[in-house]
Amino acid sequence: MIHAVLSATLAVALSPALAQSPAVKVDDAWVRATVSQQRSTGAFMQMTAEKPLKIVAVSSPLTPMVEIHEMKMEDGVMKMRAVDVLPLPAGQLVELKPGGFHVMLMGLKAPVKVGETVPLTFTLEDAAGQRSKLEVQARGRAGLPRAMQ
Secondary structure, three states, X not given: OOOEEEEXXXXXXXXXXXXXXXXXXXXXXXXXXXXXXXXXXXXXXXEEEOOOEEEEEEEEOOEOEEEEEEEEEEOOEEEEEEEOOXXXXXXXXXXXXXXXXXXXXXXXXXXXXOOOOEEEEEEEEEOOOOEEEEEEEEEEEEOOOHHHO
16 A cells, blocks of 8 residues: 655644644644545544644645544444544644544545645634634655554
């Protein structure tokens, strides 16, 4: 299985009301490369927020449909479902990984190739309901995610 491994570069675009908002650290971001007729794939990473936040939406110019999904065993069967909100507790590592929570890109306009950049925009919400954007501009390289090397 081919994987595109991405090192994340972050830029947080905040509204004036969130000028003091803490950053979200993103590590080991990668997306699974696709074959020519494949129209969906997953993106994976590790995220740590400085204060409690929630991911309430994700978007990408590569596809009209991006969702946070969770895979888990139910009655001995692995099931995948979309989740509306993914909490990012303060100071705690949240792993988006195969077989767990992940970003699902569906309806891809073109295949994702090893080495390509996959832009993702996360909409974050704090406890007061204030929203901010987290732009992840990830640059790919060939290989497996670090955890699999």
